[in-house]
Amino acid sequence: xxxxxxxxxxxxxxRGQNVTxxxxxxxxxxxxYWYRQTLGQGPEFLTYFQNEAQLEKSxxxxxxxxxxxxxxxxxTLEIQRTEQGDSAMYLCxxxxxxxxxxxxxxxxxxxxxxx
Amino acid sequence: xxxxxxxxPEMSVQEAETVTLSCTYDTSESDYYLFWYKQxxxxxxxxxxxxxxxxxxxxxxxxxxxxxxxxxxSFSLKIxxxxxxxxxMYFCASLGSGGGADGLTFGKGTHLIIQP
Numbered sequence: 001x002x003x004x005x006x007x008x009x010x011x012x013x014x015r016g017q018n019v020t021x022x023x024x025x026x027x028x029x030x031x032x033y034w035y036r037q038t039l040g041q042g043p044e045f046l047t048y049f050q051n052e053a054q055l056e057k058s059x060x061x062x063x064x065x066x067x068x069x070x071x072x073x074x075x076t077l078e079i080q081r082t083e084q085g086d087s088a089m090y091l092c093x094x095x096x097x098x099x100x101x102x103x104x105x106x107x108x109x110x111x112x113x114x115x
Numbered sequence: 116x117x118x119x120x121x122x123x124p125e126m127s128v129q130e131a132e133t134v135t136l137s138c139t140y141d142t143s144e145s146d147y148y149l150f151w152y153k154q155x156x157x158x159x160x161x162x163x164x165x166x167x168x169x170x171x172x173x174x175x176x177x178x179x180x181x182x183x184x185x186x187x188x189s190f191s192l193k194i195x196x197x198x199x200x201x202x203x204m205y206f207c208a209s210l211g212s213g214g215g216a217d218g219l220t221f222g223k224g225t226h227l228i229i230q231p
Contacts, residue, residue: 003159004159040223041224042119042221042222042223042224043160043206044221045217045218045220048216050216056218091160093160102148102165102210103150104162104219105162106152106159106160108157108159109159
């Protein structure tokens with residue numbers, strides 16, 4: 001297992017288009033998180049999956065955003081009708097449920113540019 | 116709700132010297148975790164060091180150590196013998212004990228520059 005992988009690494013899209021990002025977590029991790037990071041800021045929490053269940057969504061996640069994690073493995077984050085304000089780095093992280101090991105492992109992120 | 120504040124947007128240190136990055140936090144939880152993450156340019160974020168709030172002893176990892184002051188809600192990171200590879204953005208983060216459902220709360224980060 002080479003860690004958390006995200007695809008694509010970069011995405012440029014025109015305003016109004018839909019985009020979808022993929023995250024493959026570390027295989028034995030049942031927790032998966034999506035974060036958004038804008039320039040000069042720390043990552044901000046978007047949503048959380050435990051296995052296939054989406055248990056938490058931030059107020060930042062408007063109804064144009066949807067995330068899935070079918071079968072509790074990989075996850076996708078879709079943004080519909082993209083806006084320039086959606087330009088950011090989208091980070092995925094995974095961790096195990098063991099209380100003694102709450103380290104989150106991050107992917108390299110998908111950098112979205114909306115033009 | 117949790118908040119994390121990093122008041123130093125940028126810090127610079129000479130190679131081989133020691134530098135301390137500041138972090139304060141606020142939480143209503145009695146049990147929580149604190150972390151320092153490193154984000155090198157164009158590379159993924161990696162964990163530097165973690166501290167369980169119920170442990171009084173400060174965490175150490177080789178050249179990295181923390182000064183955890185629970186009453187003051189302060190969690191600073193000390194990097195000893197700074198190396199060129201330490202240059203990166205450093206983020207302080209907190210995690211509540213409630214199953215991690217709310218994810219990590221990050222500060223805005225400190226850009227650490229290592230002068231050769």
